[in-house]
Amino acid sequence: MRWRLTLAALVWVGLAMILPGAALADTADPTPAPTASTGTAQAPPDGSYFDVTLVDRTDGGDGEPVADVTLEVRDDADELISEGVTDEDGRVYLPIPGGGLYTVVLDEDTLPDGVELDGSPELEKSVILDGRQALLFPIGTQEVESTPLADRVLQALANGTKEGLIIALAGLGLSLIFGTTGLTNFAHGEYVTFGAIATFFLNTSLSIPVIPAVVAAVVTGGLFGYLSDRALWRPLRRKGVGIIAMMIVSIGLSLFLRSVYQYLIGSQNRPLSDYVVQKRIDLGLFALTPKAISIIVICLVVITVVCVILMKTRMGKATRAVADNPALASATGINVDGVIRNVWILGATLTALAGALLAIDRQVSYSMGFNLLLLIFAGVTLGGLGTIWGALIGSLVIGYVVELLPLLGVPADLKFAGALVILIIILLVRPQGILGRAERIG
């Protein structure tokens, strides 16, 4: 059985005059340089060079470095300019004399066993001497009879669990806010990005290690939730602005925040200082990177704790009472405004945590949360908007669907479309979701 997979290579064109190569290597290369005896450790050359990292993203977002692959750079006259072999981080530096049109060629014979290219192994790139450009070059590969289907399904389930749990974390925030205020928040994706960008700035600008930076970013995210409620949403509620008008306000907020993020960090993907590329640990049934395992554990613990709090504690009961009927809750002595304030803080905190974990899992970009928004909607709607455990169940299903669809023959670039189709179908068939109560919705 043949299977279509993708091998993605990140090509950085770094220009040493503008960005010292050593600094570039520091940001993207967290693992200590291997010992000299292996002979694969490389230092960036002087002058201009292509900085290529070959990462196999066959099984999802993490990627695994591909070592011992030979790459060549040829100029437009097809003259060999330089040649190199990827080290154990999948990284190779290919020096070039300066600006011009170059072709990066990957030698297929040196790819690991079981992986063959079926796309073009060549990438054309013109280099302009005014900065650094990143491009992703996807190479279609075919894995030949190496992994049985069952193993691939297990691997997809493992990756889907991680994806789904991150979505669930953000979805729980969305669901809480929707449940108590009725607001379908189109800016929720930007609350996710907030966590990621806060982590990025604390980590790179203030040089705080990644884990404390995540903690600080999550606290900042909660503060952001409080302030946005205080400055924007509470005045709107007081003013009696309708749900639809609030929804369009949230679109304005989304456009506003996304542009501000892009203003702050630019359009390219930005890595954190640590945990960027990791080797997977083989756990028998599947293999996951240490960071993926940590993300799964953190998500499970946090979601369970929050859901149990909502079910058991006084605060949780008050929240559910407000969600059910704000007027009645108010009449029984519950401070409705206080509950909604707490919900905004809690929801934004959970969402910022999702963003921070996403920043560790992948990289930071200004639109990462917005790109996730419809998947969050899909997960939450599938589980049941406003239900406690719905976000978790629905998001896990969405995570599995996204990861399993490519195994069923759906092209990998359409896997998100598959999740959105599920969203549309569930809206038509059972808008209240799996756990929701049937109510009139039209």
Place this chain on the structure above:
Amino acid sequence: MDFMLILRDSLSAAVGPAAIVYALAAIGLNVHFGYAGLLNFGQAGFMLVGAYGLAVSAVVYDVPFVLALVIGILASVVLAVILGVPTLRLRADYLAIATIATAEVIRFIVNSPSNADVTRGSQGIAGFAKPFHDLNPYGGGLDIGIVRLSRSDLWSATVGWVLVAICCLIVYLLMRSPWGRVLRSIREDEEAVRSLGKNVFAYKMQALILGGVFGGLAGIFLALRQASTIPSDFGTHVTFYAYTALLIGGAARVLGPVVGAMIFWFLLNGLGTFFGQLTSGADPILPEGLMDQSQASLVRFIVVGLGLMLLLIFRPQGIFGDRKELAIDAR
């Protein structure tokens, strides 16, 4: 700082083809949202099927140009029917999510390399607009100091404004008719209209198709004007900008979306040129550490987002709208 240049860029955009695209899209949204109360967040999807209906049939299947135009319009009708049959019963916020998701699914499919033999993937399609530009009667562009349009933009703008006028006339006549009154009553109180024996679903469907066709025309016009069509022209932001244009002018007003689109582009291009000038040159007025050229191009989008929020909070009826007319707070 050249204020004349800023004024010229702003005015040229406000009367040029860019504003026309958004005027047409916003007229469609006005029928959906302003008159029928349907919260369609998938207008970009209608534009996409219109543009690709034209481009795919003309380039890939060699259909004659006029027939390809008809196919583009029919494509948006088909999308409206397919979308409307199941979703029109949904509550406003669910309808919004369903339509935005549909538009994104269509864009993903068109963008996908696996369908590239038909849609040409993210590269997009070109080479279908020659019949349109061959009709161009103008010998040169327009330059009257404060407005400057190239020869092809002048032709596109001429055709475009005629199209906008026709669409406005259609909306004006329809909304004065009994049909329009029923539609507006549906927006106010669906149950009351139902109790009068009207088929609410049919009216909503007709409104969705009508507004969808206006959206399709916007997409076709965009494709003809730039002589190409690529998937990234039809992202969710297009729908949101069209809503912004609609709400600036005022929903449920015939000329609201047109004036709104002109003001939207006037401000968008004016701000773009203004901040571009602040940061350009060897010795920019704003230091590079504070704002560089690429950041300068973003300021206007920050302002758009902020403006949309403030508009909804302080003047939800827009410039021309009537607060009583627009039941934006329904449900």
